[in-house]
Amino acid sequence: xxxxxxxxLGLVTLAIAFAACAPHATQDTLQPAGPFAREEKNLFVPxxxxxxxxxxxxxxxxxxxVFKYRHRAGQDRMPPQIHGNTRLEIGWTILxxxxxxxxxxxxxxxxxxxxxxxxxxSLNVTVIGQQWWWKFQYTDxxxxxxxxxxxxxxxANELVIPTGRVVYLTVTSGVGGIGDAAxxxxxxxxxxxxxxxxxxxxxxxxxxxxxxxxxxxGQCAEFCGLSHAIMKWHVRAVTPEDFAAWSAGQxxxxxxxxxxxxxxxxDTFMSGTCVQCHGIQGTDAQGIAGPNLTHFxxxxxxxxxxxxxxxxxxxxxxxxxxxxVKEGSFMPNYxxxxxxxxxxxxxxxxxx
Amino acid sequence: MAxxxxxxxxxxxxxxxxxxxxxxxxxxxxxDHKKIGILYGVTAFIFxxxxxxxxxxxxxxxxxxxxxxLSAGAYNQIFTxxxxxxxxxxVMPMSAAFFxxxxxxxxxxxxxxxxxxxxxxxxxxxxxxSFIYSSWFLGGAPNGGWFGYAPNSTTDxxxxxxxxxxxxxxxxxxxxxxxxxxxxxxxxxxxxxxxxFRLPVxxxxxxxxxxxxAFSLPIITVGLFELxxxxxxxxxxxxxxxxxxxxxxxxxxxxxxxxxxxxLILPAFGIISEIIPVxxxxxxxxxxxxxxxxxxxxxxxxxxxxxxxxxxGLGPVANTAxxxxxxxxxxxxxVKIFNWMATLWRGDIRLATPMLFAIGTVxxxxxxxxxxxxxSVVPSDYQxxxxxxxxxxxxxxxxxxxxxxxxxxxxxxxxxxFGRRLGEGxxxxxxxxxxxxxxLTFGPMHxxxxxxxxxxxxxxxxxxxxxxxNQVSSTGAFLIALSILVFIGNVVISSRxxxxxxxxxxxxxxxxxxxxxxxxxxxxxxxxxxxxLDDFWHRKYAEDKSGRLVPVQAGAAAEAGAHEDAGHGIHLxxxxxxxxxxxxxxxxxxxxxxxxxxxxxxxxxxVLVAFYGWALEPSAE
Numbered sequence: 024x025x026x027x028x029x030x031x032l033g034l035v036t037l038a039i040a041f042a043a044c045a046p047h048a049t050q051d052t053l054q055p056a057g058p059f060a061r062e063e064k065n066l067f068v069p070x071x072x073x074x075x076x077x078x079x080x081x082x083x084x085x086x087x088x089v090f091k092y093r094h095r096a097g098q099d100r101m102p103p104q105i106h107g108n109t110r111l112e113i114g115w116t117i118l119x120x121x122x123x124x125x126x127x128x129x130x131x132x133x134x135x136x137x138x139x140x141x142x143x144x145s146l147n148v149t150v151i152g153q154q155w156w157w158k159f160q161y162t163d164x165x166x167x168x169x170x171x172x173x174x175x176x177x178x179a180n181e182l183v184i185p186t187g188r189v190v191y192l193t194v195t196s197g198v199g200g201i202g203d204a205a206x207x208x209x210x211x212x213x214x215x216x217x218x219x220x221x222x223x224x225x226x227x228x229x230x231x232x233x234x235x236x237x238x239x240x241g242q243c244a245e246f247c248g249l250s251h252a253i254m255k256w257h258v259r260a261v262t263p264e265d266f267a268a269w270s271a272g273q274x275x276x277x278x279x280x281x282x283x284x285x286x287x288x289x290d291t292f293m294s295g296t297c298v299q300c301h302g303i304q305g306t307d308a309q310g311i312a313g314p315n316l317t318h319f320x321x322x323x324x325x326x327x328x329x330x331x332x333x334x335x336x337x338x339x340x341x342x343x344x345x346x347x348v349k350e351g352s353f354m355p356n357y358x359x360x361x362x363x364x365x366x367x368x369x370x371x372x373x374x375x
Numbered sequence: 376m377a378x379x380x381x382x383x384x385x386x387x388x389x390x391x392x393x394x395x396x397x398x399x400x401x402x403x404x405x406x407d408h409k410k411i412g413i414l415y416g417v418t419a420f421i422f423x424x425x426x427x428x429x430x431x432x433x434x435x436x437x438x439x440x441x442x443x444x445l446s447a448g449a450y451n452q453i454f455t456x457x458x459x460x461x462x463x464x465x466v467m468p469m470s471a472a473f474f475x476x477x478x479x480x481x482x483x484x485x486x487x488x489x490x491x492x493x494x495x496x497x498x499x500x501x502x503x504x505s506f507i508y509s510s511w512f513l514g515g516a517p518n519g520g521w522f523g524y525a526p527n528s529t530t531d532x533x534x535x536x537x538x539x540x541x542x543x544x545x546x547x548x549x550x551x552x553x554x555x556x557x558x559x560x561x562x563x564x565x566x567x568x569x570x571x572f573r574l575p576v577x578x579x580x581x582x583x584x585x586x587x588x589a590f591s592l593p594i595i596t597v598g599l600f601e602l603x604x605x606x607x608x609x610x611x612x613x614x615x616x617x618x619x620x621x622x623x624x625x626x627x628x629x630x631x632x633x634x635x636x637x638x639l640i641l642p643a644f645g646i647i648s649e650i651i652p653v654x655x656x657x658x659x660x661x662x663x664x665x666x667x668x669x670x671x672x673x674x675x676x677x678x679x680x681x682x683x684x685x686x687x688g689l690g691p692v693a694n695t696a697x698x699x700x701x702x703x704x705x706x707x708x709x710v711k712i713f714n715w716m717a718t719l720w721r722g723d724i725r726l727a728t729p730m731l732f733a734i735g736t737v738x739x740x741x742x743x744x745x746x747x748x749x750x751s752v753v754p755s756d757y758q759x760x761x762x763x764x765x766x767x768x769x770x771x772x773x774x775x776x777x778x779x780x781x782x783x784x785x786x787x788x789x790x791x792x793f794g795r796r797l798g799e800g801x802x803x804x805x806x807x808x809x810x811x812x813x814x815l816t817f818g819p820m821h822x823x824x825x826x827x828x829x830x831x832x833x834x835x836x837x838x839x840x841x842x843x844x845n846q847v848s849s850t851g852a853f854l855i856a857l858s859i860l861v862f863i864g865n866v867v868i869s870s871r872x873x874x875x876x877x878x879x880x881x882x883x884x885x886x887x888x889x890x891x892x893x894x895x896x897x898x899x900x901x902x903x904x905x906x907x908l909d910d911f912w913h914r915k916y917a918e919d920k921s922g923r924l925v926p927v928q929a930g931a932a933a934e935a936g937a938h939e940d941a942g943h944g945i946h947l948x949x950x951x952x953x954x955x956x957x958x959x960x961x962x963x964x965x966x967x968x969x970x971x972x973x974x975x976x977x978x979x980x981x982v983l984v985a986f987y988g989w990a991l992e993p994s995a996e
Binding site: 047048049050051052053060062063064066067070071074077078081082084085088089092093094100101102103104105106107108111112115116119120123126127130131133134135137138204205206207209211213216217218219220222223224225227228240242243244245246247248249250251252253350351 | 446447448451518519520524526527530531615616618620621622655656657658660661662663664686687688690691694695698699702703705706709710712713714716717719720721722723724725726734737738741742745746748749751752753754755756757758759760761762825826827828829830831832833834835838839840841918921923924
């Protein structure tokens with residue numbers, strides 16, 4: 024018996040040691056980095072504590088009964104025939120109900136708190152889930168571009184927000200019209216907020232806020248077809264000053280390269296089929312089916328955050344054969360020759 | 376040439392009524408509830424192996440980050456088929472196996488109310504399941520999840536989700552017919568004296584499950600028809616471009632889907648409510664409360680569906696209401712658990728294999744139930760929904776609860792069905808390996824979910840920090856597989872031992888233990904007169920004034936045992952060709968809708984002709 028206990032304790036210690044060695048999870052709901060995720064965690068943790076207490080009590084009693092009242096060889100005991108006890112029944116009907124009622128009080132309060140309207144100075148962004156990437160449009164009046172016909176600052180897979188300010192997201196789902204379908208997605212960035220489904224023809228809302236600058240990873244949480252697993256995104260939280268600088272830059276038209284490989288890439292881009300799906304502000308490229316590329320090089324990731332914007336090899340790999348990199352991608356393979364790919368990479372990297 | 380006389384069994388029929396009740400071919404025409412129960416059980420177990428293999432593929436794929444063993448397309452088909460298989464082709468029919476075999480025996484009937492309909496249910500289930508699986512060879516398996524959320528399911532370019540919709544319509548027909556049949560059986564076919572409150576809890580749970588099926592299946596049927604019509608004939612129920620509403624599917628699906636959860640778990644609750652009293656040698660504590668809490672769970676189960684949809688933007692009013700109703704359903708579930716615990720209290724607990732599985736069911740279900748309560752805490756569910764935390768929860772309920780309970784039932788009733796026990800040593804080995812493997816597989820998923828691992832992703836990058844617990848989980852999955860091999864070994868080895876034909880190997884309480892093992896075709900030579908709850912127990916033991924047991928004089932118990940000359944003159948329904956023929960028309964209808972309409976016509980004609988022949992079939996004697 025003692026040997027067994029030592030074994031079990033040893034195994035548990037080993038498991039905890041392993042867990043401690045495991046690298047930090049980057050989408051950890053128990054490491055909130057903003058008030059809304061923290062509110063959810065602060066509700067979950069005590070409820071989980073209650074659940075663990077009930078678990079220990081119930082399992083403990085079961086194991087105790089099984090041990091204490093186990094049949095012993097050679098003993099022919101006739102147990103007392105107890106058919107029930109109404110008072111006990113009423114007791115263990117009411118007790119859990121009371122515990123649950125207590126749990127429900129902060130639950131309901133938090134439901135309504137999270138559903139509140141945003142403050143008037145919130146940053147408003149519309150999020151559109153598409154197969155399989157995220158489009159973000161900054162809809163506030165001071166976030167319109169300086170283009171001939173101004174429109175909202177538009178990014179893909181990266182949401183840049185200022186720290187310490189409430190962000191009010193309007194979440195919906197859309198379609199590029201290139202064979203993709205308007206399906207249900209779910210927006211999630213665990214360290215900042217819970218999930219909100221993105222449903223075609225519906226507008227849902229969710230609040231999020233980051234305390235400190237950093238990159239907060241997220242991904243689509245509702246199964247949305249072939250490449251659901253590669254529909255990641257992130258929030259890049261920056262200081263309010265950096266955010267002002269960033270948004271000023273985003274409003275500007277793209278820089279048109281005047282020479283070198285990037286200029287060749289520009290010509291390739293504008294004369295090819297790229298412009299049918301991709302928009303680059305200040306150029307003839309006005310496509311809307313795919314991600315807006317105006318300030319492509321200012322972002323960290325692309326292709327549902329599978330690939331690194333700053334890595335020329337990643338961009339080249341993507342242009343070489345998108346569906347080989349990301350199954351089901353709606354960007355076709357144009358079988359571009361290597362020199363064109365290199366030129367396009369140079370051009371895309373110039374789009375700061 | 377023998378001429379057909381007017382008195383012959385075939386008079387008026389379109390086909391000669393088969394007479395053989397033994398031999399290989401008799402299985403195709405049998406209407407005996409016991410044989411049909413065995414057919415259900417064997418078929419469900421084969422699907423269990425298939426669905427389990429799919430699970431092993433899933434766990435192998437996820438055992439390391441950025442794995443390329445399975446493509447996204449293959450993975451989506453495999454996880455979808457794993458869910459469809461385990462829910463519709465394993466737990467439901469395995470429960471049907473137990474209900475079919477045992478309900479007539481436990482209520483003292485000779486068969487179910489509609490024996491041919493019973494056979495039809497089985498064949499429709501088998502053909503429906505095979506229809507869904509044939510998709511692997513006919514363009515690809517369903518790939519939109521067992522939940523089949525529209526519009527992803529209606530817009531997916533492969534044919535898989537059409538197989539899903541048509542296939543589940545077929546198995547739905549099987550379940551509906553079975554539900555009506557068994558409900559009528561319980562209500563109308565009870566032995567004299569078997570009043571409703573003398574029914575074993577297993578039969579009660581059976582009745583609740585059949586009623587849940589009867590009222591929830593029509594809802595999913597509507598949804599599946601809409602899905603199939605959207606895909607195959609261009610309707611726009613879920614087509615957003617034409618004003619369709621994608622959330623409509625979720626409401627229809629979960630309004631069925633949540634009662635379905637109780638359809639899956641209540642049979643196991645019934646099974647362990649039989650096992651625990653027998654092996655604790657005490658009556659079930661609070662019988663009425665266990666029965667009524669089961670009924671309450673059935674009712675409340677229809678009022679919690681939107682807790683699957685907290686993140687869809689229903690708004691704070693709906694989320695509050697469904698959060699509270701979800702918490703409420705924990706109350707009757709708790710009542711059951713406390714009563715099982717109180718049954719153990721002061722018992723004389725024999726830890727035979729069935730009892731180990733029963734206690735395993737209670738302890739594992741408690742974990743699933745408690746994590747379920749955390750889902751009713753809506754704001755924390757915003758974080759946990761669609762993560763591995765939910766996968767952990769549902770497997771603690773449906774594997775730790777339902778599958779453990781069903782295995783307990785197999786070990787418990789195996790001697791009744793086959794006349795020999797399964798080996799105790801291997802049975803206990805099976806239990807402990809499965810318990811360990813199960814907890815290694817699904818325990819870490821709680822952590823993975825809280826650390827942000829989403830469901831239904833075919834791979835994950837190493838940078839997410841999820842690798843370690845995924846490796847633990849995958850290791851556990853193979854331990855579960857090992858335990859199933861031990862079970863199969865146990866079945867094979869025990870089948871080579873001579874039969875013992877023990878009628879009452881566990882000192883049972885309910886009347887199925889009064890007849891021989893295996894029971895004769897007619898179940899009881901003489902239908903028992905029932906005087907009490909746990910009637911058979913009271914024939915063996917009396918209680919003195921202080922509640923102590925006193926064995927009754929030997930011989931009194933054997934009243935309804937089979938006699939040498941028993942069974943003469945008992946009328947039993949004859950076998951029939953029509954159920955299997957009628958059921959064979961259903962997949963043809965399905966293929967017709969998916970491929971060529973003429974096949975649907977053929978299928979419809981076959982069903983109609985079979986029903987006509989069925990209606991005109993003479994009753995042989």
